[in-house]
Amino acid sequence: MKENSGISFIKLVFLVAIIIGIVAIVKANSIGEEYKNVTGGELKVMEVPLNISYAASYTDLFNVTRNIKHNNSVAVSPFLNRSTGEINPIFSSKNSVLEQYVNGETRTDSVIGKNPENLGTAPYALEFKTDADEIIFFASSNVRVSVDKLDGKGYVMSSFEGCDNGNGYVYVDFGADSIDMKNVKIETEGAVGPFLVNLRKKMEPADSTQKKMLFIGDSWAEGQAIEEGKRYLSYSNIIADRLDMVCINNGVAGSGYHELEDKKAYIDRVDKELEIFHPDVIVVNGGGNDMFSGKTTDSVKEKARTLYEKLKNYQDDNSGVKVVIIGVEYYEGVPEYDVMFRNLNQKLLKVAKEYNLPFIDLTNGNTYGADGKKVTKGKDPYIIKSDVDDYIASDTIHPSQEGHKYLGNALAAEMEKALISVK
Numbered sequence: 001m002k003e004n005s006g007i008s009f010i011k012l013v014f015l016v017a018i019i020i021g022i023v024a025i026v027k028a029n030s031i032g033e034e035y036k037n038v039t040g041g042e043l044k045v046m047e048v049p050l051n052i053s054y055a056a057s058y059t060d061l062f063n064v065t066r067n068i069k070h071n072n073s074v075a076v077s078p079f080l081n082r083s084t085g086e087i088n089p090i091f092s093s094k095n096s097v098l099e100q101y102v103n104g105e106t107r108t109d110s111v112i113g114k115n116p117e118n119l120g121t122a123p124y125a126l127e128f129k130t131d132a133d134e135i136i137f138f139a140s141s142n143v144r145v146s147v148d149k150l151d152g153k154g155y156v157m158s159s160f161e162g163c164d165n166g167n168g169y170v171y172v173d174f175g176a177d178s179i180d181m182k183n184v185k186i187e188t189e190g191a192v193g194p195f196l197v198n199l200r201k202k203m204e205p206a207d208s209t210q211k212k213m214l215f216i217g218d219s220w221a222e223g224q225a226i227e228e229g230k231r232y233l234s235y236s237n238i239i240a241d242r243l244d245m246v247c248i249n250n251g252v253a254g255s256g257y258h259e260l261e262d263k264k265a266y267i268d269r270v271d272k273e274l275e276i277f278h279p280d281v282i283v284v285n286g287g288g289n290d291m292f293s294g295k296t297t298d299s300v301k302e303k304a305r306t307l308y309e310k311l312k313n314y315q316d317d318n319s320g321v322k323v324v325i326i327g328v329e330y331y332e333g334v335p336e337y338d339v340m341f342r343n344l345n346q347k348l349l350k351v352a353k354e355y356n357l358p359f360i361d362l363t364n365g366n367t368y369g370a371d372g373k374k375v376t377k378g379k380d381p382y383i384i385k386s387d388v389d390d391y392i393a394s395d396t397i398h399p400s401q402e403g404h405k406y407l408g409n410a411l412a413a414e415m416e417k418a419l420i421s422v423k
Helices: 002-030 058-064 235-242 271-277 288-292 297-317 335-354 385-391 401-421
Strands: 051-055 073-076 079-081 097-103 106-114 124-130 134-139 143-148 168-173 182-188 192-198 211-217 245-251 281-285 322-326 374-376
Touching (some): 058 134, 058 168, 211 235, 211 271, 235 281, 235 401, 245 271, 281 297, 297 322, 385 401
Parallel strands (some): 211 245
Antiparallel strands (some): 073 192, 097 106, 106 192, 134 192, 143 182
C-alpha cells in the first residue's frame, strides 16, 4: 500500500507539474495577443437591400408605391417655417449643421448639411424616426439609406455604396412588414426633402445612440478621387461605420498642421467642431501637405505638439473621449518621399507618446497604444509598391475608391486596438 501511495503521490506531483506547465504556456501565448480577435467592428449591410427607385418627378413614382398616393399622403417639410429656414425638430444630424438649401435667391423645401467651419460640402447624415413602410423624398445627389429597427443592433446599411441618382426623387420601400417605429439615416452630400409619407404614418425625432468620430485631416481623409457624391465611402467614414459611429469628416484638401496658403491649420478649425458636436473619438491624420509646402519635420513636430496637448486636455476634461493619431499618409514606391515621411512619422510618434496618445504608422504598419507600447508590430507599409496600381488613383496622389475601402477596413481594426488602449 505504501508503495502504491508513493507512486500515486509521484503521479499527482507530475500531473500538477504538467497542469502548471500548460497554464504557463497558455499565459505565455496570451501575452501580447490581447487583440488577437479584434476585427475593427462589422460593416452591417442588409443581405437583401431595400427597394429603392429614382425618378425625375415624384408623380412618376406613384405606380411603384403601395400606400403613397395623391389623396392619402402628406409632404413633411424639413422646416417649421420655409421663409425663415427654421429647422423642423423631426430632422437632425449628428455630423453637420443643417441649413436651408437656397437655389439662387429661392428658399427651397430642401435641407443640406454643412460643416460649421464652412469647409465645403462634406458627406452628412440626416436622421428621423418613422413607422412608414415607404417614403418618397427629393435628393440632389447620391444617397445611402440605413435603418435602425431599435432592436439594439444599431444602423444597418441598405447597401454599402448607396444608390445612384441625380437631381430628382427617391422612393424607399422599407418592406410591408416594416411597420414598427425605426430610425432612418440618409447619408448624402446634397440637398434632401421634402418627404412624402402616408397620412396614417408618423415621423418623429430619431433617438439613435450612435457615437461620433471627428476626423481631422487633409484630402485623403476627405475622400478626394472617390466617385462624385459618394465621399461617405472615404476611409475615414468606413472606419467610423465599422465601429458603429457616425463620422464628422473634417478633411480639407491642401491643409495640414501649419496654416497653408488659404487653408486653416488643424488646430485652428477644431474648436467649433468640439463645441458643436462633442465627439466621442477624435482622430488626427496627415502631415504630407506640410512637407510638400517646404515645412521642416521639426516645425511640423512643434505644431503637432500644440495640437496634441490641446486634444489631450480635452480628453482629460471630458470623460469617455478618446484621441488617436494616424501619421502622415504614405504609399511605397516614391524614393524621395520614403525617408522624409518615415522621419516625420518618427517625430509625430515621439510627440504622441509624450501625451499618451495612441499612434498608427502607415509607413511601417506599427500601432502604438496609449502607453507607447506596440499593440501591432508591422513589417510593411499599408500600401506596398505592388499594390499601388490597385489602391492609388490615376492622379498618383490619393487613394482610389478601392484604396479607401482597403484602408478603411485595415485601419478600423487598428483603431479599435488603439481605442482599447486608452484608459
